[in-house]
Amino acid sequence: MARILGSLLLVAAAGAFTVGAAPAARATPTPLDRVVPAPASVTPGGSPYRITRGTRISVTGSGEARRVGEYLAAVLRPSTGYPLPVTANGHGGIRLRITKGVFGAEGYRLDSGRGGITITASAPAGLFHGVQTLRQLLPAAVEKKSVQPGPWLVAGGTVQDSPRYAYRGAMLDVSRHFFTVAQVKRYIDELALYKINKLHLHLSDDQGWRIAIDSWPRLATYGGSTQVGGGPGGHYTKADYREIVRYAASRYLEVVPEIDLPGHTNAALASYADLNCDGVAPPLYTGTDVGFSTLCVPKKITYDFVDDVVRELAALTPGRYLHIGGDEAHSTSHADYVAFMDKVQPVVAKYGKTVIGWHQLTGATPAPGALAQYWGLDDTSAEEKAQVAKAARNGTGLILSPADRIYLDMKYTEDTPLGQDWAGLVEVRRSYDWDPGHYLDGAPASAVRGVEAPLWTETITDSADIEYMAFPRLAGAAELGWSPAATHGWDGYKVRLAAQGPRWDALGIKYYKSPQVPWPTS
C-alpha cells in the first residue's frame, strides 16, 4: 500500500512539474516537420515568426483565396484573441498568395521567418492545405474556442508539399444510422485537418434510403424512415444535400455519392413493390445482415428507376464520380450481375459522371475510366486479388480501402466498445503500416489513384462514436494518401501522431488513446 501511495505521489509530483514547466515549453515552436500528413519536403532554419495583436492576413489572388484567408482568421481569432484582419494589400505578417502553375492543383509552399509567413500555391486548394499545415505548427491551444496565453510562434524554414495521390477519401455510411447535416459538417471539418479531399457518402443500403429523389419519393419518405435497431432514420432533402456539397467544397472536399446496387437495396425494394421480381414489397429492415436483397435484373422498371436516381443524383453532384456499390450481391446471379453492370454503367456516363464500384465490379466489365474500390484483406483469396489486379492492368483505377487496415469500423482491440471485428482487430500501427503503392500484387503502382478510409455505421450512432473510431486511424489513412513513400516510418509517424492528441483535446475530439502511441502526458 505504502509503495502504491509512494508512486502515486511521484506521478502527482511529475504532473506538477510538467504543469509548472509548460509556459517555457510552449515558447519553443513546434518543429517544422511535426505535421500529419508528413510534408514532401521540409527545410528548417532561421528565426521563428510570432503572431501578435498586430498581425494581418494578406491575400493576393482570387476571391476564393480571400475565403481561405477568412477561414484561417476564423481558426486563429478565438484562441489568440487578436483581430487578424484579412486584407488585400500584401503587407500582412501572414501572406496567402496564388502563383499560377507551380505547385499543382493541391500543393503549396510555406515559408516562415522573423518577417512573416508566406503560403504560396497555384490554386486555392493548395492554400487551404498550407493553412492546415500552419495550424499544426502552432501550439495545440490554437484550436480552443476561448482566449489562450500563447505565445504563437511558428518555427522558421520552408515546407514544400504536394500529395502522392489525387484521391484521398473518407466514407461515411449514413444508411445504417442516419447522420444529420450538422454531424456530417463536423466530420468534414475533421477530414479537412488532414488534407482529405473526398467525402464518400454511402446514401442507400438495406436499412435506409437517405436522399430525396423527386421521381421516386417513397424511397426517402418510407425507405428512409428507419435504421439499424429501429430508430427513426431520416433522409436529406435536396437542399440539405446541396448544403453538404457546398460545405464540403468550402473545405476543398468533393462529395462522392453512393447508391449501392444491385444488392443492399432492401430500403428501395420495400418502398416500391414493382421493383421486386415477385411484385411484393418486403418489410423495412433494421438488422445488420448483408447479401439478402437484389433489384430485379430482368425487369424494365429497374432501369427506369436507376436512370431516374442517377440523373437526379448527378444533377446534385458537381464532382466527377458517382459510386454504384456493387458489393455483396449474393442474391444476384453472376450472369445477372454482369448484365446489370453492363446496363447501368453507361447510365452513369450518360449523366456525365465516372463510375466507382466496390472491387466486385471487376467481376463484371468495368466501364472505361471506372475506378474499383478494393476492400479485401491480407488473406482475401488469391483469385479475387488476381481479378482486381488484372482489371488494374487493363486500365481500371484502384482506390485502396483494405478492410483489415483502414475500415474505421473495425475494433482496435477486443475491448473496443464499438465496431465490428469480422476483418480482424486493427490497432493504430496496423492501420498505418502498409504501402498503397505496393499493396496488391500484380497491380501496377500507376493504377492506384488513392486511399479511402470507410466508416460503416452498424454500431455507430453519433459524432462521438465517429470520432472515437476515426481518431487516430483516419490520420494514418490521410498520411498514406498524401505523403511520399520515402517519409513512411512508424517510429517517426508515432511521434507526429502523438502531437495530434492535444489538438484533438482542444477540438473536443474524444479519440482512442492507443498504447502504441507516445501521447504527451501534460
Ligand code: NGO
Ligand atoms: C462490408 C460490407 C458493408 C458492411 C461493412 C462492415 C462492404 C464494401 N460491404 O464492406 O455492407 O457495412 O463491410 O464492415
